[in-house]
Amino acid sequence: MYKNIEINITKIPRELMLILEIIKSEENDMSFSDYLHEINWDSFLQLALHHRLYPVLYTKLLKNEKKLVPEWILQSLKQHFRKNTFKMLYLCGEMEQLSKVFTEHKIRSLFLKGPILAADLYGDISQRTCGDLDILIPIEDLDKANQLLEKIGYKKDEYIKSLLNDWKWRHHHFTYYHPIKNTKIEIHWRLNPAPGKEPGFNELWDRKRKTTITGFPSYYLGNEDLFFFLVTHGARHGWSRLRWLLDIHQMVKTELKWETLIELFKKHQSLHIGGQALILSANLMGSHLDKKMKSLINGKLPIKLASESIFYVERMVNLHTDPVPREISEFHAKHLFSLMSFQQKVVYLLSFLHPYYADAETLPLPNRLHFLYYPLRPVLWVFRKTRKHALP
Known part of the structure; x- marks a missing residue:
């Protein structure tokens, strides 16, 4: 690791550090034995579940002949692992059905995460968790997709309140639930909400790949586009679940076209975010960084952003469950602003002049x-x- 990208991780819970060391370890490696002392095993399990690292953790523990954790921890991880595997298998079937429905009605679709990502990065759908299916389609096909989804039993969650069509840029996906299948999907028209800059759908479609885990053709992002998406998505959520950082670590080990990637990040004003992801992955996952990545990690901003995001790792932050504690929400708002380029900050501040539904x-x-x-x-x-201040 480059010496100048080391960040302070001393306040990360001991239990989480043990999880990371086990995940990084080779078979029967005991170099992390110092971490085994004074472990709160309830916290260990809770952190493994919170960060969605338990599939890889369980697999690593099975391969190690040493009895590293109490039997009840292993059995609990096994239950979660099996439940996740069945869910991923089910989502593969649902993914194939949705791909077929969209294709038959001439809607181009790209699956962003889910079983496709697990198979691509880990070679096994059981090694990554997934709560829903994220599908990117052209914005002009949203109405048609809505009709098709309702026809096959999905119900739209009407939580987005919009005024003067601000939904197109204040948001980036609609959520649907199937009450019988108990399946959730998100239909995206952008990878991330504005003011983030990103490739357009046609550009992403031209670089798409086809998965081999479904019988009917299903498509997902090209290598470099996938890395760009995973980085910007993880950064936007503060890397509050280390599963997203493990994805980055897995991708760093593949044959990425770094010159292409650097141009992609530069074009979309996100070099510093790419650097943040690499620095975090090197410090927490042990990713090897080489000279090809230098343009991403250069300067003070990437390491500053990486250091800031340790705030989320030191705590068990859940940004998707309301109410988010005030300390967390205020820090997150400031951190999101710090991720923006100067131009994006200007656009973001100007957006306050646009009417809100409120x-x-x-x-x-x-x-x-x-x-x-x-x-x-x-x-x-x-x-x-x-009026708010006047209320008792």
């Missing part, structure tokens, strides 16, 4: 008068703030 809730107006929300926006914002 303005329509504060002062309902007929559709033909919605344009008035632009000049009224500052007044309505001040009114809400004043």
Whole structure:
């Protein structure tokens, strides 16, 4: 590892460090034995589940002849491992069905994660967890996709409240649930929400790959596009689940075209985010960084962002479950802002001038008068703030 990219990881829970050392270890390697003392095994299990590292952890423990963990921990990991394997097998079938439905109705679709990612990065769908299926389609096909999904039993979660079509850039996916199959899918029209810059759908489609885990053709991102997506997705979530960082570690070990990748990150103003991911992966996963990656990790910003994100690793942060503690939400908002380029920060700040749905809730107006929300926006914002402070 480059000496100048070492970050302070001394406050990471001992139990999590043990998990990482086991995952990094070779068969019957006991170099991490010092970590085995004074372990809270309840926390060990909780952290393995929280970070979604338990499939790889369980596999590593099985291959090691030494009895590293209490039997009840091993049995619990086994149960979660088996449950996840069955779920991944089920999602493979669902993925094939959705791919077939979309193809038959001339909707191009790219699967972003799920079983495809597990097979591609780990060579085995049981080695990675997945809660849903993420599918990227062209924005102009959203209405058609909605009709098709409803026809096969999916129900749209209408949690997005939009005003003047701001959903197109404030958000990046719609969520659907199948009440009978108990399956959740996310239909994306962007990889990430604005103001992040990213390749367009046609560009991604031209570089797509076809998976071999389904009978019917299903497609996913090209190597470099996948790395770009995993990096920007993980950064946006503060790397609060180390499964995402393990994905980066797995990809670093493959034959990536680093010149192409660097140009991709540069074009989309994300060099520093790529550097953050590599620095974290080197420090926590033991990834080997070489000279081809130098352009990504150069400068102070990537290491500053990597150091900041250790905040999430030191705690067990769940950004998807409300209410998020105030300390966490305030830190996360600042961290997201620090990830943006100067241009993205300007666009983000200007976006506050665009009306929010809250303005329509504060002062309902007929559709033909919605344009008035632009000049009224500052007044309505001040009114809400004043009213909030005035309430007992």
